[in-house]
Amino acid sequence: MTQWALHEEGAxxxxxxxxxxxxxxxxxxxRRRGTLEGWSFAGPATLVVxxxxxxxxxxxxxxxxxxxxxFSEAKFVGTRNYQQLAxxxxxxxxxxxxxxxxxxxxxxxxxxxxxxxxxLNRKIRFIGLYRxxxxxxFVASAAATGILSTYLFNPQFxxxxxxxxxxxxxQQGWLENQHQAMVVIAIMSLWGQAAFTTVIYLAALQxxxxxxxxxxxxxxxxxxxxxxxxxxxQLAPVTVFATIWQTVEAIQLFDLVYTTTRGxxxxxTKTIVYFLWEKAFTGLQFGYGSAVAYVLFAxxxxxxxxxxxxxxxxxIEAF
Amino acid sequence: xxxxxxxxxxxxxDEPVVRRARQGQPARxxxxxxxxxxxxxxxxxxxxxxxxxQMFMASVSPAKELISFPPPFIPSHIDFGQIATATSPxxxxxxxxxxxxxxxxxxxTTVVAIAAIGSHLVLxxxxxxxFARLKFRGRTFGFFAIVATIMIPTQLLMIPTYIMFSRxxxxxxxxxxxxxxxxxxxxxxxxxxxxxxxxxxxxxxxMLDGCGRWGVFxxxxxxxxxxxxxxxxxxxxxxxxxxxxxxLIAINNDHAFTLQLGIANFxxxxxxxxxxxxxxxxxxxxxxxxxxxxAQRQFIATMTFSGLKG
Numbered sequence: 308m309t310q311w312a313l314h315e316e317g318a319x320x321x322x323x324x325x326x327x328x329x330x331x332x333x334x335x336x337x338r339r340r341g342t343l344e345g346w347s348f349a350g351p352a353t354l355v356v357x358x359x360x361x362x363x364x365x366x367x368x369x370x371x372x373x374x375x376x377x378f379s380e381a382k383f384v385g386t387r388n389y390q391q392l393a394x395x396x397x398x399x400x401x402x403x404x405x406x407x408x409x410x411x412x413x414x415x416x417x418x419x420x421x422x423x424x425x426x427l428n429r430k431i432r433f434i435g436l437y438r439x440x441x442x443x444x445f446v447a448s449a450a451a452t453g454i455l456s457t458y459l460f461n462p463q464f465x466x467x468x469x470x471x472x473x474x475x476x477x478q479q480g481w482l483e484n485q486h487q488a489m490v491v492i493a494i495m496s497l498w499g500q501a502a503f504t505t506v507i508y509l510a511a512l513q514x515x516x517x518x519x520x521x522x523x524x525x526x527x528x529x530x531x532x533x534x535x536x537x538x539x540x541q542l543a544p545v546t547v548f549a550t551i552w553q554t555v556e557a558i559q560l561f562d563l564v565y566t567t568t569r570g571x572x573x574x575x576t577k578t579i580v581y582f583l584w585e586k587a588f589t590g591l592q593f594g595y596g597s598a599v600a601y602v603l604f605a606x607x608x609x610x611x612x613x614x615x616x617x618x619x620x621x622x623i624e625a626f
Numbered sequence: 627x628x629x630x631x632x633x634x635x636x637x638x639x640d641e642p643v644v645r646r647a648r649q650g651q652p653a654r655x656x657x658x659x660x661x662x663x664x665x666x667x668x669x670x671x672x673x674x675x676x677x678x679x680q681m682f683m684a685s686v687s688p689a690k691e692l693i694s695f696p697p698p699f700i701p702s703h704i705d706f707g708q709i710a711t712a713t714s715p716x717x718x719x720x721x722x723x724x725x726x727x728x729x730x731x732x733x734x735t736t737v738v739a740i741a742a743i744g745s746h747l748v749l750x751x752x753x754x755x756x757f758a759r760l761k762f763r764g765r766t767f768g769f770f771a772i773v774a775t776i777m778i779p780t781q782l783l784m785i786p787t788y789i790m791f792s793r794x795x796x797x798x799x800x801x802x803x804x805x806x807x808x809x810x811x812x813x814x815x816x817x818x819x820x821x822x823x824x825x826x827x828x829x830x831x832x833m834l835d836g837c838g839r840w841g842v843f844x845x846x847x848x849x850x851x852x853x854x855x856x857x858x859x860x861x862x863x864x865x866x867x868x869x870x871x872x873x874l875i876a877i878n879n880d881h882a883f884t885l886q887l888g889i890a891n892f893x894x895x896x897x898x899x900x901x902x903x904x905x906x907x908x909x910x911x912x913x914x915x916x917x918x919x920x921a922q923r924q925f926i927a928t929m930t931f932s933g934l935k936g
Contacts (some may be wrong), residue, residue: 338763344839345762352753352809353768359806360775363786370785377789423670431661433668439922440671443678445929446914448868450890451907455677457893458684458900464697466680472696498677506929559779562870566890580781587785588875600782607779 370597377591388598398599400574401582404489408578409557411493416553417546419497420504425534427505428512445502453566456495457482485575488568492576496563500556504549511545512538547618551611558606579603681911684904689717692900707901715899722905727880731888732909734800735867738884742807742866743859749809750858751851754817755843759829769818772811780872788875802876803884807866813858816931820854821847853927860921860928867914885910 371388375381392398427438459466460481468478482488515538523533561580564570570577587596684692687701707718716725723729757769796802832846873887889906896902918925
């Protein structure tokens with residue numbers, strides 16, 4: 308993902324910048340003044356961002372080779388934390404639950420985004436209202452979404468079960484059922500997140516050349532064929548990007564689990580980050596928690612690089 | 627979809643209508659067959675709104691109706707609840723304001739959001755401008771390091787940041803919620819991209835007229851940066867207002883709770899007092915919903931940019 312930015316960086320460096328007076332050799336003082344001026348602009352923010360990321364990230368790496376509860380003396384244990392997590396059945400279960408969620412959530416969010424974007428990409432009456440209605444859940448916090456989910460999907464009083472009852476379908480346990488809880492969480496995430504994928508697909512749809520579509524129609528393609536043969540391939544870069552983005556978000560799921568099931572029922576919704584949070588902040592295993600965090604980081608990188616490589620091989624210009 | 631004889635995009639639907647108008651039948655122009663897409667969009671829009679509608683309805687429902695079966699979707703009468711009595715717990719908005727510190731939490735969250743937005747706008751626009759226009763030693767490396775941090779998941783930083791903050795006494799204070807939001811890699815990146823897109827001639831002209839770098843920044847560049855600043859402000863508002871996991875870790879003191887932490891905690895302790903929970907939810911969500919309705923265009927710009935930043 309950084310590649311694009313680096314590319315830009317190169318372009319920026321080449322761009323002419325006549326506002327700056329060119330240096331003649333020996334003008335050291337001027338150069339020093341330039342450096343001072345530059346950092347007086349960029350310094351404070353750089354300090355905050357790096358101080359709150361690179362520094363703690365390095366510390367976390369150190370911690371991951373220690374055993375420490377935050378109070379007593381930290382003990383260096385080598386790679387024991389990593390060995391322990393490789394055989395930890397609870398972590399394996401948490402990874403499994405995270406994968407289940409990712410498999411449900413990511414394709415759903417991509418499909419929802421595409422379909423909603425196509426539906427919203429037209430000038431018909433009330434379209435502004437429809438857009439607003441679909442986008443407004445984006446501002447709902449995880450805490451608010453969690454409370455809403457527990458009420459909507461409440462087995463006794465919830466709207467959803469009430470609807471099933473009217474339709475004559477057996478009522479479900481939802482968040483209290485270990486096989487359904489993750490599905491409910493995915494649906495509610497989708498409710499809040501659909502706006503994101505929809506918006507980026509909407510932006511991409513504006514860029515699909517309309518003469519391509521017209522040509523396809525003239526060649527006898529119907530709307531359905533024209534979409535899948537012409538529009539969808541044009542959207543591929545966005546799809547690659549959205550897949551990476553949503554996958555990274557999905558494997559970091561925590562908030563909505565905390566505000567709905569707190570990992571239950573029977574640990575069925577305990578995700579990697581929930582496991583990490585529990586170990587570190589209720590179990591005070593800072594070293595072990597840091598090791599888990601690093602494994603998660605590695606996972607994230609691996610998936611990102613994997614999808615990017617796949618896109619390269621499929622000749623999709625995503626980045 | 628194949629059976630729809632009229633393509634739904636306006637560009638094509640307009641054609642026959644216009645042609646008819648030219649032939650002297652302007653009356654026809656007013657009536658258009660409603661698009662078939664309404665049949666899809668109207669129910670979908672309703673489904674997306676339903677949780678919010680339910681939230682507002684439930685927040686003014688009599689507490690008993692929320693746990694009756696089947697629950698009425700529309701309350702029998704509007705009920706703002708009551709303070710806790712010997713026989714029944716607190717409920718509704720009256721119960722919420724009397725039995726919790728929600729006003730304090732709302733104040734705390736407002737303070738956090740304002741501090742975050744203010745600091746973000748100042749620090750990120752300065753840095754963005756520096757990285758975009760000034761040439762100085764360490765610039766490329768500094769910017770590269772900042773962009774690289776976007777890849778680091780926040781979960782990796784939670785533990786050391788917690789230890790760091792507890793050493794300097796920030797834990798359990800509002801400062802713990804504010805400091806991580808002082809500036810962000812995303813903000814610096816966004817502002818830099820924006821400043822790169824501005825033509826440099828304007829700044830050169832100002833500098834020829836004897837304006838210094840700071841003068842150029844404040845008098846020439848910043849007034850042009852309003853759209854980017856709005857995007858950044860909304861990004862920061864959404865993030866700082868809705869943040870849950872970090873306040874959850876860093877703040878255990880009820881008086882320093884943020885709104886999100888407050889209602890999440892509420893949910894743990896008052897599991898079945900739905901009218902109270904829903905009233906809390908309304909307080910936590912309504913400000914952002916109103917803000918979204920007012921500044922929808924900027925919100926969408928923010929979403930699009932965070933999608934394109936890659």
